[in-house]
Each structure stands twice: as structure tokens, then as C-alpha cells.
Amino acid sequence: MQPLLQADAICVTFGGLKAVDGVSFSLNAGEIVGLIGPNGAGKTTLFNALVGLQPLTSGTVWLDGERVCGLKPHKVARLGMTKTFQNAALFPDMSVKENVTTAALLRHDLKGARAKADTVLRKLDLTPIADADVADLTFPQKALVEMARALATEPRVLLLDEVMAALTPAEMDEVMAVIRALKAEGLAFLVVEHHMRAIMALCDRLLAVNFGRLIADGTPAQVAAHPQVIEAYLGHGAAGKEAAHA
Numbered sequence: 225m226q227p228l229l230q231a232d233a234i235c236v237t238f239g240g241l242k243a244v245d246g247v248s249f250s251l252n253a254g255e256i257v258g259l260i261g262p263n264g265a266g267k268t269t270l271f272n273a274l275v276g277l278q279p280l281t282s283g284t285v286w287l288d289g290e291r292v293c294g295l296k297p298h299k300v301a302r303l304g305m306t307k308t309f310q311n312a313a314l315f316p317d318m319s320v321k322e323n324v325t326t327a328a329l330l331r332h333d334l335k336g337a338r339a340k341a342d343t344v345l346r347k348l349d350l351t352p353i354a355d356a357d358v359a360d361l362t363f364p365q366k367a368l369v370e371m372a373r374a375l376a377t378e379p380r381v382l383l384l385d386e387v388m389a390a391l392t393p394a395e396m397d398e399v400m401a402v403i404r405a406l407k408a409e410g411l412a413f414l415v416v417e418h419h420m421r422a423i424m425a426l427c428d429r430l431l432a433v434n435f436g437r438l439i440a441d442g443t444p445a446q447v448a449a450h451p452q453v454i455e456a457y458l459g460h461g462a463a464g465k466e467a468a469h470a
């Protein structure tokens with residue numbers, strides 16, 4: 225089976241800095257894959273590169289067999305891949321429904337976009353707050369509206385950039401239940417999240433990066449036990465100490 229998303233040796237350089245350095249991975253329909261790594265490892269740059277917000281220095285990105293690298297973000301979104309934005313970058317002067325409608329304009333005229341927004345809001349149980357100002361929302365509501373806005377573009381691959389930051393464990397469970405329901409419909413997710421509990425509970429597979437390089441790709445348990453991952457998170461010599469204590 226052809227993967228839904230395939231990244232082949234992608235590189236992004238800023239001057240002399242290799243922020244993403246030859247990363248290859250694939251993502252299948254209905255799969256939730258976490259992207260982990262210490263601060264500055266290259267996660268945001270990789271996300272931006274996948275959706276066309278950051279030009280690649282080299283490498284290729286395929287979405288369902290179609291080459292998407294080099295395309296503008298709205299073209300990549302039209303082909304079925306988009307991302308949420310860190311710190312819920314919603315339009316502050318618009319209502320929840322207006323925010324979601326704006327995103328749905330990618331594929332619909334205004335009437336169709338409003339109908340699409342209604343469908344997405346219903347799906348995420350956001351209809352009761354459809355007319356609320358986004359400025360008045362709680363953190364979990366903002367996270368769900370950010371997801372609703374991305375879903376309104378009708379993606380097949382959705383990149384979630386720290387949607388669970390600032391949430392309590394109970395609120396995270398609520399958002400994770402929504403993500404799992406969407407996975408069951410075949411949506412594929414690539415997730416950056418600093419809450420390890422959420423990552424371990426949610427993801428089928430993890431990709432670990434450090435200094436722009438992919439250092440591990442496997443189940444959450446395999447990646448958490450990987451010596452280079454332990455080293456990246458705990459510092460020089462940590463993997464050896466972990467092994468000595470095992």
C-alpha cells in the first residue's frame with residue numbers, strides 16, 4: 225500500500241544551519257504519528273516544510289503519490305494536507321463560526337463554506353459556541369476551534385502543532401478523544417506536542433529528531449527506550465547510565 229504522506233530526504237538550511245537534515249518518513253491513512261525532539265531540534269521547520277510554508281533546500285514530499293514540495297500552502301491544503309498553528313492563531317475579531325467558515329472557503333463558495341463550518345462545528349460539539357467571540361474562549365475550546373478550522377479545509381493529513389499546550393490532563397483527554405474519532409474515519413495525523421503523556425497515549429508511532437536528523441522511528445515504547453532519544457533528552461552519557469540501571 226502506498227503511504228498517504230511520504231517525505232524523502234528532506235533538508236531545510238538557514239545559512240549554515242541544517243534545521244532539517246535528510247529526514248525521510250511515511251504516514252499512512254488512519255495513523256497518528258508523533259514528532260518529538262528537544263527544543264530547536266527542527267520540528268516546527270519540518271512541519272512548515274511539509275505544508276509549503278518553508279521552502280525545502282532539497283528532498284521531496286509526496287501526498288498520495290503527488291509531489292507537493294514547492295507548492296504554496298493553499299495548494300498543499302487543496303491537495304489534502306494542512307497544519308494547525310501554535311498558540312491558536314485564530315482571527316480574534318471573528319466569531320468561532322466565522323473563523324471556521326473562512327477556512328472552508330478553500331473549497332466552497334460562501335454559502336457552501338457556511339454549511340461546511342456548521343458540519344465541522346457539529347462534529348466537534350462546538351455548535352453551542354458557534355457565535356462566541358474567539359477572544360472569550362477557554363484554552364480547550366480554542367484548541368478545538370483551531371482543529372475545526374483545519375478540518376474545514378477537508379484534509380486527509382492534519383499536522384497538529386501543540387494543540388494541547390496549556391490544557392489540563394482532563395482537557396487533553398477531551399481533545400485526544402476527538403483526534404481518535406477522526407483517526408477512525410481515516411484521517412492521518414502528525415503531532416508535535418510537548419506533553420509526553422499525551423504523545424505516548426495518542427500515537428501509534430513516534431519519529432524522534434535531534435539537530436535536524438531523524439534519530440528514531442518506531443512504536444512509542446521503542447522510541448522512548450532508544451539510546452539516542454534518551455541521550456537527546458537527558459544529555460551526554462545518559463543512555464549509558466540508563467543502560468547501567470536497566
Ligand SMILES: Nc1ncnc2c1ncn2[C@@H]1O[C@H](COP(=O)(O)OP(=O)(O)OP(=O)(O)O)[C@@H](O)[C@H]1O
Pocket residue numbers: 238241243261262263264265266267268269270
Ligand atoms: N527562520 C529561521 N531562520 C534561521 N534559523 C531558524 C529559523 N527557524 C528556525 N531556525 C533554527 O532552526 C533550528 C530548528 O528550529 P525549530 O523551530 O524548527 O525547532 P523546534 O524543534 O520546533 O523547536 P521548539 O520545540 O523549541 O519549537 C533551530 O536551531 C532554530 O534556531
